[in-house]
Amino acid sequence: MKDRLKPYEREIEYCAYCPKLCRFACPVGKVTCSEASTPTGKMTILKLVKDSALSLSPEVAELMYQCSGCILSRTYCEHRIEVISALEAIRAIAVEKGIAPKRVQEFGPAFQKLGNPYAENFSRKLKEIIGEKHLADKSVRAPKKADTLIFTGCTMTHYFPETIKDLIKVLESLNFEFAILDDADSCCGYPLFALGHWQILEEHQKKLAQKITGYDQIISLCPTCVWYLRTRYQKPGLIQVGSIEHSTEFLSTRLGQLRLKAKMDAKIVYHDPCHLGRYLGIYDAPREILNWISKNGFAEFYENREQSECCGGGGGLPLSHPQIARGISKHKIKQFQSRAGQILATACPMCERMFARTGKEEGILVRDLVSLIAERLA
Numbered sequence: 001m002k003d004r005l006k007p008y009e010r011e012i013e014y015c016a017y018c019p020k021l022c023r024f025a026c027p028v029g030k031v032t033c034s035e036a037s038t039p040t041g042k043m044t045i046l047k048l049v050k051d052s053a054l055s056l057s058p059e060v061a062e063l064m065y066q067c068s069g070c071i072l073s074r075t076y077c078e079h080r081i082e083v084i085s086a087l088e089a090i091r092a093i094a095v096e097k098g099i100a101p102k103r104v105q106e107f108g109p110a111f112q113k114l115g116n117p118y119a120e121n122f123s124r125k126l127k128e129i130i131g132e133k134h135l136a137d138k139s140v141r142a143p144k145k146a147d148t149l150i151f152t153g154c155t156m157t158h159y160f161p162e163t164i165k166d167l168i169k170v171l172e173s174l175n176f177e178f179a180i181l182d183d184a185d186s187c188c189g190y191p192l193f194a195l196g197h198w199q200i201l202e203e204h205q206k207k208l209a210q211k212i213t214g215y216d217q218i219i220s221l222c223p224t225c226v227w228y229l230r231t232r233y234q235k236p237g238l239i240q241v242g243s244i245e246h247s248t249e250f251l252s253t254r255l256g257q258l259r260l261k262a263k264m265d266a267k268i269v270y271h272d273p274c275h276l277g278r279y280l281g282i283y284d285a286p287r288e289i290l291n292w293i294s295k296n297g298f299a300e301f302y303e304n305r306e307q308s309e310c311c312g313g314g315g316g317l318p319l320s321h322p323q324i325a326r327g328i329s330k331h332k333i334k335q336f337q338s339r340a341g342q343i344l345a346t347a348c349p350m351c352e353r354m355f356a357r358t359g360k361e362e363g364i365l366v367r368d369l370v371s372l373i374a375e376r377l378a
């Protein structure tokens with residue numbers, strides 16, 4: 001256990017002894033109202049485990065899953081510590097020992113069945129969505145049909161296939177050549193990583209890497225996929241790819257080539273997804289799209305950019321602690337209502353899913369930026 005936690009020794013020690021300036025910011029701590037689930041609470045308990053003063057029991061393991069990986073605490077931390085990295089390492093140990101929460105423990109074998117978290121046949125679904133025209137060539141040796149691969153990601157494919165169609169519509173209107181991977185394994189593997197199923201993850205990554213290597217460019221609608229593919233595939237050399245971009249980055253540089261019927265006049269409030277903002281540092285591209293598409297610009301949440309509060313959907317929290325995830329998302333919906341917005345715009349399928357579900361009773365309209373563009377194309 002000590003070896004696994006060694007890379008995070010500095011983080012664990014700092015958090016256990018620091019003045020805890022970040023604790024008010026943690027969305028999980030706000031919902032649970034428990035000191036134990038604040039960033040410092042979790043890290044202090046982790047320190048006791050690391051120093052063998054406390055054993056890693058199922059109760060301790062459960063607490064290590066009370067984190068959405070939003071890294072909002074980092075914004076307020078003098079040392080820029082990302083609490084989640086140390087928690088991910090201890091989660092992997094908990095899974096290996098078989099003491100992770102039941103739903104988490106069962107997740108790995110369920111994922112293995114079809115190579116994605118939703119046990120859904122994505123090959124069939126994606127063929128229905130995209131038709132044969134843009135299918136990627138599966139053989140790595142065969143010449144590719146296009147230099148750009150669209151990586152749809154599991155959450156977008158499962159919940160929002162219409163948004164994938166919208167992206168195709170926008171790319172076609174740009175006369176842009178691309179291919180789409182219609183594969184059952186079209187999950188980057190982040191859910192396995194966040195929940196601690198690292199052995200299954202290794203196999204999954206090797207398999208997926210063979211299918212997505214060799215392209216000049218990969219574009220994804222999911223910021224978690226972009227961050228994960230960059231840091232766990234491209235950076236360690238598992239795949240050879242020129243660039244991996246989020247759809248907002250790609251489209252924000254091509255707005256001048258798109259023709260709109262009319263600009264929007266609804267009041268839009270934009271939510272910065274954690275992986276797009278704090279992880280990838282992409283704050284301006286979505287705002288450029290919103291300013292271009294809307295007659296009157298857009299409104300911000302009170303907490304935005306690096307201070308943006310999370311939707312509750314990251315870090316496997318909706319699976320391990322659905323009530324906490326829902327509580328976080330409800331708080332954000334209240335913030336949206338206080339801005340008197342008509343459309344909650346975002347650029348991440350997990351955020352869209354969380355807000356659409358929690359905001360349903362309130363009749364809140366949640367839209368991906370790509371869909372807002374596609375709806376208004378001339």
Ligand code: SF4
Binds near residue numbers: 022023
């Ligand atoms: S994340 Fe930073 S501010 Fe928060 S407890 Fe750790 S060291 Fe302290």
Ligand code: SF4
Binds near residue numbers: 028029039
């Ligand atoms: S990453 Fe987010 S949820 Fe996790 S401890 Fe930090 S602020 Fe809390």
